[in-house]
Amino acid sequence: MQSKQRGxxxxxxxxxxxxxxxxxxxxxxxxxxxxFTASARRVLAVSxxxxxxxxxxxxxxxxxxxxPGLLTMAIDPSVLAGLIAEIPRGCVLVTGSNGKGTTxxxxxxxxxxxxxxxxxxxxxxxxxxxLATTMVAHSAVTGHLRRDAQSIGLFEVDEGSLxxxxxxxxxxxxxxxxxxxxDQLDRYFEPAYIKAxxxxxxxxxxxxxxxxxxxxxxxVANLASDLRNPRxxxxxxxxxxxxxxxDPTSDFPRCPRCRSELVYSCVxxxxxxxxxxxxxxxxxxxxxxKISKIELVGPSSTRLQVVTEAADTVLELPLPGLxxxxxxxxxxxxxxQSQLPDRCVSAIERxxxxxxxxxxxxxxxxxxxxxxxxxxxxxxxxxxxxxxDRQPKRMLLGLNDNPGKQPDTSWIWDVDFDGLTxxxxxxxxxxxxxxxxxxxxxxxxxxxxxxxxxxxxxxxxVRAFQAALAATPAGQPLWxxxxxxxxxxxxxxxxxxGYVRELWQxxxxxxxxxxxxxxxxxx
Amino acid sequence: MTGMSLxxxxxxxxxxxxxxxxxxxxxxxxxxxxxxxxxxxxxLRLGDRVRPEELDLIMIGGGGESxxxxxxxxxxxxxxxxxxxxxxxxxxALAVGGGYExxxxxxxxxxxAELRGVGVFDSWTIRKGAASGDQYRTLExxxxxxxxxxxxxxxxxxxxVGFENHSGGTYLGAxxxxxxxxxxxxxxxxxxxxxxxxxxxxxxxxxxxxxxxNPALADYLIGAALRRRLGExxxxxxxxxxxxxxxxxxVQRARSARRxxxxxxxxxxxxxxxxxxxxxxxxxxxxxxxxxRR
Numbered sequence: 001m002q003s004k005q006r007g008x009x010x011x012x013x014x015x016x017x018x019x020x021x022x023x024x025x026x027x028x029x030x031x032x033x034x035x036f037t038a039s040a041r042r043v044l045a046v047s048x049x050x051x052x053x054x055x056x057x058x059x060x061x062x063x064x065x066x067x068p069g070l071l072t073m074a075i076d077p078s079v080l081a082g083l084i085a086e087i088p089r090g091c092v093l094v095t096g097s098n099g100k101g102t103t104x105x106x107x108x109x110x111x112x113x114x115x116x117x118x119x120x121x122x123x124x125x126x127x128x129x130x131l132a133t134t135m136v137a138h139s140a141v142t143g144h145l146r147r148d149a150q151s152i153g154l155f156e157v158d159e160g161s162l163x164x165x166x167x168x169x170x171x172x173x174x175x176x177x178x179x180x181x182x183d184q185l186d187r188y189f190e191p192a193y194i195k196a197x198x199x200x201x202x203x204x205x206x207x208x209x210x211x212x213x214x215x216x217x218x219x220v221a222n223l224a225s226d227l228r229n230p231r232x233x234x235x236x237x238x239x240x241x242x243x244x245x246x247d248p249t250s251d252f253p254r255c256p257r258c259r260s261e262l263v264y265s266c267v268x269x270x271x272x273x274x275x276x277x278x279x280x281x282x283x284x285x286x287x288x289x290k291i292s293k294i295e296l297v298g299p300s301s302t303r304l305q306v307v308t309e310a311a312d313t314v315l316e317l318p319l320p321g322l323x324x325x326x327x328x329x330x331x332x333x334x335x336x337q338s339q340l341p342d343r344c345v346s347a348i349e350r351x352x353x354x355x356x357x358x359x360x361x362x363x364x365x366x367x368x369x370x371x372x373x374x375x376x377x378x379x380x381x382x383x384x385x386x387x388x389d390r391q392p393k394r395m396l397l398g399l400n401d402n403p404g405k406q407p408d409t410s411w412i413w414d415v416d417f418d419g420l421t422x423x424x425x426x427x428x429x430x431x432x433x434x435x436x437x438x439x440x441x442x443x444x445x446x447x448x449x450x451x452x453x454x455x456x457x458x459x460x461x462v463r464a465f466q467a468a469l470a471a472t473p474a475g476q477p478l479w480x481x482x483x484x485x486x487x488x489x490x491x492x493x494x495x496x497x498g499y500v501r502e503l504w505q506x507x508x509x510x511x512x513x514x515x516x517x518x519x520x521x522x523x
Numbered sequence: 524m525t526g527m528s529l530x531x532x533x534x535x536x537x538x539x540x541x542x543x544x545x546x547x548x549x550x551x552x553x554x555x556x557x558x559x560x561x562x563x564x565x566x567l568r569l570g571d572r573v574r575p576e577e578l579d580l581i582m583i584g585g586g587g588e589s590x591x592x593x594x595x596x597x598x599x600x601x602x603x604x605x606x607x608x609x610x611x612x613x614x615x616a617l618a619v620g621g622g623y624e625x626x627x628x629x630x631x632x633x634x635x636a637e638l639r640g641v642g643v644f645d646s647w648t649i650r651k652g653a654a655s656g657d658q659y660r661t662l663e664x665x666x667x668x669x670x671x672x673x674x675x676x677x678x679x680x681x682x683x684v685g686f687e688n689h690s691g692g693t694y695l696g697a698x699x700x701x702x703x704x705x706x707x708x709x710x711x712x713x714x715x716x717x718x719x720x721x722x723x724x725x726x727x728x729x730x731x732x733x734x735x736x737n738p739a740l741a742d743y744l745i746g747a748a749l750r751r752r753l754g755e756x757x758x759x760x761x762x763x764x765x766x767x768x769x770x771x772x773x774v775q776r777a778r779s780a781r782r783x784x785x786x787x788x789x790x791x792x793x794x795x796x797x798x799x800x801x802x803x804x805x806x807x808x809x810x811x812x813x814x815x816r817r
Contacts, residue, residue, distance in 0.1 A: 182541070190589065248545075251541070252538065254593070259593065261569075408542070408671075409686075410543035410546070410730050410731050411543055413543025413544075413546030413735070414543050414545065433772065435765065435768040435771075435772045436772065438765045438768070439765050439769045440735070442765050443550060447765075453764075
């Protein structure tokens with residue numbers, strides 16, 4: 001019943017929450033002055049944020065996704081909660097180790113087809129400050145959100161920041177959790193910490209927030225299982241692409257209830273699959289939204305048959321790999337939870353790759369694909385998606401440590417290079433830890449062990465890229481798979497050379513086109 | 524070197540293997556393969572017994588507290604005697620991170636009862652959070668109490684490089700010998716020592732994983748393992764250009780981290796002169812993170 005009330009069907013705009021004003025009223029005598037001070041502060045905070053955002057962009061100092069938000073929140077910490085509460089159709093949070101950005105991107109496309117206008121933070125800033133920047137960008141100088149009855153919040157949230165974000169987003173209609181992998185051990189330690197953190201956070205949610213969970217991830221499926229919140233599970237049913245035995249990149253989670261060893265009748269990748277505990281009898285929950293058939297159509301697309309309780313749709317997902325099939329599945333599940341019309345799901349077919357997510361760029365007659373890989377499972381799945389057809393390909397691989405953010409690079413030893421040997425002739429390695437990557441590849445059997453290891457080590461991202469491009473035979477694509485620092489530097493250079501445009505410039509152009517259409521329609 | 528063989532026992536490969544610890548096993552396997560030394564690997568899981576006479580090298584990786592709790596009782600009840608006998612008979616061993624902590628006498632956990640160790644090493648581990656008795660509330664709290672960063676250690680005239688990420692302080696008994704001296708990082712407990720060495724058995728906080736980038740240490744372990752049955756053996760030198768390059772990068776990263784830390788300290792000292800004395804003491808002791816709370 002709850003979800004019906006929250007539905008995104010046409011004409012249901014009654015979701016405006018009222019808790020934005022709760023901190024303002026203290027006593028009737030003072031309330032007017034307090035409200036005035038509070039709103040003046042908010043106007044100041046929002047204007048300062050907007051000014052900072054414009055300033056940063058004008059100066060060409062990146063897209064400024066964090067600083068404006070930080071500034072705004074410093075002036076008025078209540079801004080974020082206030083603005084989010086003003087979104088007429090409530091909001092959906094997407095979190096997890098991998099795939100949250102792409103899931104948001106896919107879901108946003110479905111929402112747009114359903115006539116909604118999602119407020120998104122998909123470009124990298126998934127912590128509190130980034131969310132604040134997004135909200136500031138969508139509000140007017142009055143300190144309030146621009147009026148739009150069809151707008152809905154769709155936020156990608158860093159799994160470590162979820163507790164903090166949930167404090168500001170008091171009442172999300174759904175929380176989508178994609179997966180929990182070993183990620184950034186230097187920041188989050190072991191997955192158990194993240195699991196416990198998410199569990200504590202879910203307990204603070206209102207009882208009507210739907211939890212959209214990956215049934216195939218034993219860490220996610222059983223999160224806060226005693227809660228009475230509605231739960232919607234998504235999972236892979238087609239066992240065709242299951243692996244023979246365990247995946248070497250798995251970290252073998254134990255039974256979430258009794259800590260015994262889990263058995264799998266089918267493993268898709270890492271620890272995702274059809275799991276069961278023989279000791280306490282806990283099993284993978286039956287998913288309500290599932291992929292009944294999957295076919296990897298090569299290194300750039302996937303064919304999926306997605307079954308929900310009401311519909312059965314075949315989708316041509318223009319993104320490669322099993323991990324993207326899971327992202328599409330999560331997006332469809334979230335759309336189902338929100339009662340978007342089933343026909344809109346096909347909007348997924350028109351999605352373009354997000355920046356750094358197998359982003360395709362044309363450079364000097366070569367197709368270049370940029371893929372960001374931040375942890376062992378991400379790196380492995382990107383490599384498997386690219387090299388899955390077992391055709392040799394030219395690649396530039398990057399590895400950087402990132403002091404203060406990700407200083408530890410030991411996770412490359414958990415990447416399954418060993419299963420993909422002999423497919424990348426003379427790889428070019430970039431980043432300040434390129435030498436570490438070279439050692440890893442040598443021990444994985446990618447390089448010759450003798451005096452001539454057949455590898456190019458060039459820490460500088462741009463020079464490495466030029467070397468890799470020069471070594472790529474005419475007409476063949478070059479695949480760049482790397483951690484963030486190398487990719488950001490490379491993309492900055494590609495922008496300076498005019499091969500790509502900044503993300504926010506593209507967004508702005510989209511925005512302008514939309515406004516033009518709107519004006520045209522109203523005439 | 525043909526005809527040589529080495530018997531390797533991997534303890535809890537699925538549970539005790541965070542931070543790419545399988546890279547240590549892979550390094551031993553490859554460096555033996557390149558020399559024509561056959562390696563027979565035995566995976567020792569929960570419930571499996573250790574036959575000391577059948578192992579030349581024992582390896583255990585790291586793991587967080589939940590993993591340690593999972594294996595601790597099996598380690599000392601089922602395997603303890605076997606492991607201690609093997610080391611006493613001259614088998615080599617490499618225990619890293621959480622495994623190093625469990626190879627000591629005991630290991631105080633952040634919550635719950637302390638874990639009994641195998642007692643291979645005369646050492647014990649006290650976890651910082653244990654004193655307050657409660658669970659960490661936020662990741663920031665937890666992070667503040669951990670030693671996280673590059674770790675460089677002087678060992679037998681060479682440098683060992685790696686990464687450390689641990690909240691426990693490991694203390695050595697009177698007769699124990701540390702593996703080496705900390706040049707950058709935290710090490711055992713901030714007293715300037717890192718790891719422990721007992722014949723061919725080594726315990727260390729070095730991650731990264733430690734063997735690929737420290738081929739000298741890898742060969743030391745292989746040599747010690749072979750020596751057990753074959754007596755003195757000379758290992759064929761290998762081409763280690765890539766390994767040395769990665770080693771050099773790690774040393775240089777640690778240096779620049781140290782420089783940045785010093786600069787930060789200098790600024791703090793100039794700004795708040797009162798705090799200077801305490802901070803410079805921690806720096807002298809070899810801490811790279813004065814923010815580590817007591």
